Amino acid sequence: MTDFIKGRRGVRASTANGLSRMGTAFFLSISTALIALPDVSAAQDYTFGSVVIQGNQRIEAGTILTYAGIERGKAVSAGELNAAYQRILASGLFETVEITPRGGTLVIDVKEYPTINQISIEGNRRVKDEDLQPLLQSKSRLVFNPKVAERDAAIIAEVYNQQGRLSATVSPKIIRRSDNRVDLIFEVFEGGITEIERISFVGNKAYSDRRLRSVLQTKQAGLLRALIKRDTFVEDRISFDKQVLSDFYLSRGYVDFRTTGVNAELTRERDGYFITFNIEEGQQFRVGKITTSSDLADVDADEFQKALKMRSGMIYSPTVVENSIARMERLANRKGLNFVRVEPRITRNDRDLTLDVEFVLSRGPRVFVERIDIEGNTTTMDRVIRQQFKIVEGDPFNPREIRESAERIRALGFFSNADVKAREGSNPDQVIVDVNVEEQPTGSLSFGGTYSTNTGFGLLVTMKEDNFLGRGQRLNLSLSGAEDNQVYALGFSEPALLGRNLRFDLDIGYRETQTSYANYDTTSIQFRPGITFPVSDNGRLKLYYNAESIEMIDDGSAVFGGIVGNEIAQGNVWSSSLGYSYSYDTRRTGLNPNAGVLFEFGQEFAGVGGDVTFSKTTAKAIAQTKILNEEVTLRASLEGGLLDYTSGVSRSVDRYQIGSGLMRGFSPDGIGPREIVYDSNGDEVSNDALGGDMFAVARFEAEFPLGLPEEYGIRGGLFYDVGSVWGLTDASAATGSVFYEDFSLRHVVGVSLFWNTPVGPLRFNWSKALQKEDEDIEQTFNLTVSTEF
Structure with missing residues (x-):
């Protein structure tokens, strides 16, 4: 193999034979030319009757003569001969060029660069060949050019630099083959990741280093450094972080904020960086x-x-x-x-x-939109992009609306790049809006595992397409199977029904449960289409139809009381209902980045066909704010529901069960009305959780840092829940004693551990019931996926 490129910017090459031989040949060619022109100082002009071209195999003699630019019979000076030599050499087609006058004959002797037989990349494990090959300018069957190969090596090295592997080196080499061909090989030494050991700030008084680090996209290397990819040093990411930091302060009234500099220092071992942001906060206005x-x-x-x-x-x-x-x-x-x-x-x-x-x-100026041109969308239909504009051709031009439309296009998530610009149209009072986009993959197939302290381990398979057939529609298919719960769900969403601000959703689901906390299994089928539309800046209204079939099945493993037995005897029960839900969310306008309020209210009315008639009302209010320089998050929520049957009787699967999900500290059927059957000796035979027709729960919690390094993603929390579920429409079928039909509050306190992991945000809860009933079932530990309201 022969090395030929001298390294720069992380691109290293050996100093072996290839380049040395080329340089030697170049030197000899110059020397030969000078020796062949001993009378340059004496003779100013040359006239050649013929031009002889030697050494060319692929390149036509006429092409070389064109590069030289020397005509037969025309006088040329020594300077013009040198210029001809430079032009031929600059063509990039030849390793060496010699121009020798021999009386009335000019001899041009060339040695062509070889052609590239094949290109290979060796030593690359982190980046695949198919990701690197399209970036190279050197191509098989094209003429080999050392300068181009040098640039290719720099490109490969830059790819590794963007992954934080600053010590990566790329050595391009050639292997000579017959017929003046070479194999071009890029030998890659990937090196290790140059991590960010510490991010610190100088000049911050209002916010701690911990709070500011949470804003940045760049993270410190932490406990899960093998999985987190944002703890590597990337210059472009640091530049983005400077802008993010500025936006953070400006949105909080610090109008004079500026970043005076960012220092990046290598550690003594040269395997990590210390990043320091020098800032000036100014005053809050x-x-x-x-x-x-x-x-x-x-x-x-x-x-x-x-x-x-x-x-x-x-x-x-x-x-x-x-x-x-x-x-x-x-x-x-x-x-x-x-x-x-x-x-x-x-x-x-x-x-x-x-x-x-x-x-x-x-x-403002009377300027109209002449047309909107869209390019680059090979998959996404034009109408999906046009729906993000609130203006059409012929409308008055509004620069602000164009900027907002560009943000909406980027927010779709369909494009890796979306550029929206306005230019002058056919007349000065008309504007053409150009939209250039680059498509990116929008579908995914994922396999994963699930775990819950209630349902155990399970397998999750999800297929998702966010831009189905390029129509901007979303399609989800999920299959999940836990030890006691199997769910098959299909979801479809059209965000702009009939080209309007109407969202159409369709959910179809099938579920089988074999619950450990109930003496029966269930099978349910659901069909639920709905339409959602805005009624104000923060308000949304959803109208939907719900058809659901639920069957309670005797699993044969235990004895149950008369109420559950009567419910199982009903078999498959269909419900057909119409409903609505209204939500008011202040986060939609973002007037206060540190606080938010969410209010939801909904009702469902069954009796449009089906086997039962009922009304179901639910309401929820959540408020959140951040205090102590946004280090501590306080959250409070109030939730309740009422179920009223006018035809048919509610079953355990229809009534509210508020354990675990709605109120911590209890198992899913831990509180509420129960039927207990005793035998003649007074021993308990069965204990059935019945659920209630009404529930109310209030939850209060605080989330705060624990003093651990921020990159670990671990925070602590305290919570206090109080609530109850009560009400039973008909207990006449009971064969045992029915308890807790009336309203009775339960109180729970606990601590939480929040952990942001690469597999998702996890929440660990340890709780203790301060007040409960004798038959309530406590759950002192619970592990869930943490969610925000």
């Missing part, structure tokens, strides 16, 4: 006076002022100002006021640290 003025006679400034959600005294955020401008512009469009522009004018008050905001309404 709040919103002062908010006013609205208008330069237009047909615009009432007071009406636009009332549409604002901003309030004096709130922490200033550019996002809030942007949302206010967008709200005003939408109001202008609804009123038929075209080309209204809203300009925010900020007045700084350093004495009381406030920013006065004046919104000035004026007439």
Whole structure:
């Protein structure tokens, strides 16, 4: 093998024979040319009657003569001969070139570069050949060029640099074959990962290093360093983190924030980096006076002022100002006021640290959208992208709306890159919007395991396609099987039904349960289509139809009481119902990044066919806020439900069971009405959890750091739950004693451990019931996948 490239930027090459031989040949060619022109100083011009070209095999003589640019019979100077030599050499087709005048004949002797027989990459285990080969400019059956190969080696090294392997080296080598061919080989030494050992900050007073590290995309190397890929040093990621850090402070009123520098120092062992962000926070500003003025006679400034959600005294955020401008512009469009522009004018008050905001309404330029051109979407249909625009051809041009549309296109997750730009159209008063996208895979097939302290271990197979047939539709198929629970579910979603802001969902499911806490098995089938649409900035309304069949089956393993026995005897029971649910979520507008409120209310009415008639009402309210410089999260929730049967009788599978999921500290059937059957000796024969027609639960919890390194992703928590489930419509079938039909509160306290792992956020709960009933079933430990509201 022959080395030919001298390393730079992590690209190393041996200093062996190939390049040395090429350099020697080049030197000899120059020397020969100089020796062949002994009279250059004496003779200024040459005239050649003929040109002889030697050594060329693939390249035509005419092509070489064209590069030389020397005509027969025309006088040329020594400088022009040298220029001809340089042109031939610069073509990149020849290893050596010699130009020798021999009387009236000019002899051009060349040695062609070999052609590449094949290209191979050796030593690469972390990055596959199929990922590297498309990046190379050197190709099989093309002429070998050392400079191109050098660039290819640098490209391969950069791929490894982006993975944090800064010590990776790439050595390009050649093996000479017959017929002036070579095999080009890139020998890769991948090296180890250069991890980030520590991320620290200088100049931060309002927020701790821990809080700021949680904002960054780059992470410190931690306990799971073999699985976490964001703890490697990548320059581009550091640049992105600087912007993220700036956005974090600006959204919290620190308008003077800036990053003065980022220092990256190698450890003594040169296997890690210490990253230090030097920042200046400045002072936190709040919103002062908010006013609205208008330069237009047909615009009432007071009406636009009332549409604002901003309030004096709130922490200033550019996002809030942007949302206010967008709200005003939408109001202008609804009123038929075209080309209204809203300009925010900020007045700084350093004495009381406030920013006065004046919104000035004026007439913008009369510019229209000529057309919207979409390119690069090989899979996704044009209409999916066009649905992200609230404007169409012929509408007034609004730069803000174009920016928001671009963000909506990127948020789809269908494209690795989405670039939206506006340019002048066929006339100065028209604009063409260009949308250039790059498709990326949107489907996945995953296999995994599940574990729950209630259902045990299970296998999960999920097939998901977020852009089904390029229509922007979502299709999910999941198969999960735990020890006591098998679920087969199909979900379909159309986010823009009929091209409008209507979301259509269809869920079809089949479930079999063999529960360890009940003396029966269940089989259920569900068909549930629904439509969701916005009713306000934060409000959504969903209308749905639900058809469900549930059968309770005697598993033959135990004795049960009269109520459960009567329910099993009913066999398969169908319910057909219509329902609605309303949700109000302040996180949709993001006016306060540290707090949020979620309210949900829904009702379901059965009796549209089916075997039963009932109404079911549920409500939930959750509030969350962060305190102590956003280190501690406080969360409170209140949830309740009412089930009322007017035809038929509710069964245990229909009534509320609030253990585990809704109230910690108890098993799934741990509290609520129960039927207990005793034999003649007073011994317990069966103990059946019946569930209740009503429930109410309040949950309070705090989440906080434990002082462990942030990269471990471990936090602690405390919680307090209080609640009850009660109510039983008909207990006439009971053959034993029925307990806890009436309202009775249970109180639980506990501690939690939150752990963000690569397989998902896990939550460990240890609890203790402060107040419970004698027959309640406690569950002092529970492991679940942690979720946020």
